[in-house]
Ligand code: ADP
């Protein structure tokens with residue numbers, strides 16, 4: 001039923017606009033907290049009733065608002081943060097559109113009490129469904145408190161879209177936790193229905209804050225990274241590759257302190273982790289990217305959750321390279337911080353400070369058994385980051401001081417082989433279990449790859465070149481890719497007709513049946529990337545295949561010397577935490593874990 005074209009009344013347009021900014025209670029929490037941070041607050045209190053569906057209060061100790069200007073804050077496009085269009089390219093504040101307060105006030109009742117430091121009294125303003133209904137003097141400490149109630153009452157349809165109080169509350173908490181991660185210097189508390197939900201002390205150490213927010217599971221194994229490129233800097237933490245998750249929930253990206261969802265950064269992270277983790281598994285990554293505001297447009301999304309980079313290629317490279325560098329310093333054999341070849345890693349959470357903070361400030365999640373044996377660090381699982389059991393045993397690196405390495409150069413003694421496949425090594429601080437096939441495969445793959453980059457591969461000429469006849473499809477595939485194969489040490493040529501002649505094979509390969517080796521190669525490498533990620537070029541698949549073929553098999557005997565040699569090679573191989581298929585290579589049980597298993601603590 002099309003009608004006449006007419007201008008909508010302001011009351012209606014503001015509610016429509018509000019729909020974009022204020023989707024649910026969590027959006028209110030986000031906007032109010034961001035305003036508080038923009039006002040320089042160092043202490044934030046968030047009080048939720050009904051999970052944020054009944055009321056939300058955010059109190060800050062920021063600069064406050066001058067009583068004369070306070071009513072303006074509720075007018076659309078009223079902001080103190082920019083004055084000219086060009087300012088958009090230099091703003092560092094969260095806000096600049098002047099939309100949040102009027103939007104919230106158009107769908108709820110908002111009571112604001114605010115006082116600047118310079119004035120003895122402040123002002124209290126009540127706005128309801130967009131109308132200022134009360135302005136009066138108010139006392140109180142400097143800062144601003146905003147109390148939002150009757151949420152979505154003027155727009156009953158939106159109320160219907162709300163989920164359960166629990167779900168809304170956990171969305172609110174997610175917002176708070178994301179902000180908390182990016183602002184360790186700000187003290188943040190949350191109470192819900194009278195109970196303490198979160199109490200994060202201010203800290204200078206981002207590691208301490210992220211340990212508190214992401215919990216001990218993350219804290220135990222994350223490694224700090226940092227890198228700068230062309231005026232932007234990246235800092236943060238990533239998980240060791242053997243600690244993967246089934247979802248991307250613990251991949252959190254921040255640009256200039258603002259949480260964003262960004263596919264470019266996601267891809268850069270996944271590319272750096274490629275060949276280190278299995279398909280459809282994800283690392284944990286907490287990344288803070290800081291760059292000149294002019295390099296990134298944050299004005300492309302109503303809630304500013306998505307951004308556009310001026311130079312996406314450079315951002316990708318920067319993120320990718322920084323993570324790759326950090327990953328290349330991991331050694332699965334040496335505990336964190338003791339990389340034998342690379343520079344020392346800083347084990348960010350091994351500090352007493354962090355442990356102390358964990359002990360003091362972790363608030364137990366609901367329903368958790370608070371009388372767990374031995375006390376220790378209580379597990380706190382905020383909804384955002386609920387830890388899942390990820391099927392891998394503990395890899396937590398234990399940091400011990402004054403270690404002396406034995407004759408083999410390794411602080412481990414070989415115990416023996418279990419189940420024909422797993423090599424056991426004992427150490428003064430735990431137990432190491434190595435999957436012999438996966439380990440060897442990883443070592444060969446990395447060697448092949450290094451060799452490809454530096455010098456020609458070590459291949460061995462066959463005493464008698466072998467002529468094999470092959471089906472046409474396989475034949476064509478091998479001949480078409482002869483150059484790539486040669487780079488990897490497989491030298492073959494056409495022998496006319498349906499035959500090829502094989503002249504050399506990689507030195508580590510013992511191909512007894514060359515024909516079936518070639519058939520397998522053509523079949524497995526020629527196939528489309530089974531991981532479905534489409535980022536595995538042919539050459540790489542070739543190396544994976546050769547490494548797999550050359551590696552010692554499962555259920556194959558290993559001598560003590562071979563076992564120790566394998567472990568030594570692993571210790572020298574920075575990527576060796578996982579095999580080229582992404583499965584773990586080494587599982588490490590630290591003393592603490594062993595003690596836990598035997599209930600000694
Ligand atoms: P924006 O943040 O985009 O400027 P808002 O509608 O969120 O727009 O806020 C409007 C103005 O109100 C801000 O520019 C700021 O001057 C003031 N303001 C809002 N919240 C606070 C606060 N907690 N402390 C101090 N000033 C605030």
Ligand code: MG
Nearest residue numbers: 031035095100
């Ligand atoms: Mg704002």
